[in-house]
Amino acid sequence: EVRLVESGGGLVKPGGSLRLSCAGSGFIFNDAWMSWVRQAPGKGLEWVGRIKSSADGGTADCAAPMKDRFIISRDDSKDTLYLEMNSLKTEDTAVYYCATVSAGRLAHWGRGTVVTVSS
Amino acid sequence: DIVMIQSPDSLAVSLGERATINCKSSESVLYSSNNKNYLAWYQQKPGQPPKLLIYWASTRESGVPDRFSGSGSGTDFTLTISSLQPEDVAVYYCQAYYSAPYTFGQGTKLEIK
Numbered sequence: 558e559v560r561l562v563e564s565g566g567g568l569v570k571p572g573g574s575l576r577l578s579c580a581g582s583g584f585i586f587n588d589a590w591m592s593w594v595r596q597a598p599g600k601g602l603e604w605v606g607r608i609k610s611s612a613d614g615g616t617a618d619c620a621a622p623m624k625d626r627f628i629i630s631r632d633d634s635k636d637t638l639y640l641e642m643n644s645l646k647t648e649d650t651a652v653y654y655c656a657t658v659s660a661g662r663l664a665h666w667g668r669g670t671v672v673t674v675s676s
Numbered sequence: 677d678i679v680m681i682q683s684p685d686s687l688a689v690s691l692g693e694r695a696t697i698n699c700k701s702s703e704s705v706l707y708s709s710n711n712k713n714y715l716a717w718y719q720q721k722p723g724q725p726p727k728l729l730i731y732w733a734s735t736r737e738s739g740v741p742d743r744f745s746g747s748g749s750g751t752d753f754t755l756t757i758s759s760l761q762p763e764d765v766a767v768y769y770c771q772a773y774y775s776a777p778y779t780f781g782q783g784t785k786l787e788i789k
Contacts, residue, residue, distance in 0.1 A: 601783040661716075662771070666727070668724075
């Protein structure tokens with residue numbers, strides 16, 4: 558069974574930084590493309606970015622509103638995906654989900670971790 | 677970037693009746709190289725993460741009841757629930773996924789009438 562567990566969320570002040578982690582199990586992590594999606598309180602889903610498998614180049618892309626502040630990376634030796642978030646703004650407050658990417662579609666999702674940006 | 681617009685924003689349907697949700701993309705998601713529509717549908721129940729229902733516009737994910745079906749091609753797509761059940765109350769999202777960014781629609785909230 559595929560399992561994704563996000564961690565690292567919490568309360569951070571505007572301008573601060575946070576690193577989220579997503580531990581994967583039940584699948585071959587180093588073969589998987591992975592993605593981050595967020596959901597602000599009471600709002601819809603917003604795609605944050607994705608990272609290709611190392612075999613496919615391991616490159617990461619972030620959505621335009623975040624690309625200068627967020628970095629997606631992976632450690633295949635630990636079966637873990639990361640989202641480093643810098644210069645955080647109040648509008649970054651959201652539940653952050655990680656998901657596996659299968660031919661582009663988001664096949665399996667974690668339960669999410671909550672990030673609150675507030676002074 | 678592709679823009680995805682869903683209609684309606686909310687929908688109330690009686691139990692056992694048909695529910696239809698539409699999704700329109702700002703450009704075609706049908707790619708001639710493989711004749712596939714890069715369009716997915718997700719269901720999100722309150723307090724839960726989203727769940728993949730449909731991909732390639734019309735292929736049901738394993739375990740998804742056959743009352744859920746997807747149709748359409750190019751820029752216009754539909755998610756149909758043939759006979760609404762109480763457990764189908766949720767928000768439904770479409771998503772284009774050929775290339776990044778994998779844009780979502782704004783969501784359609786489905787309730788029981």
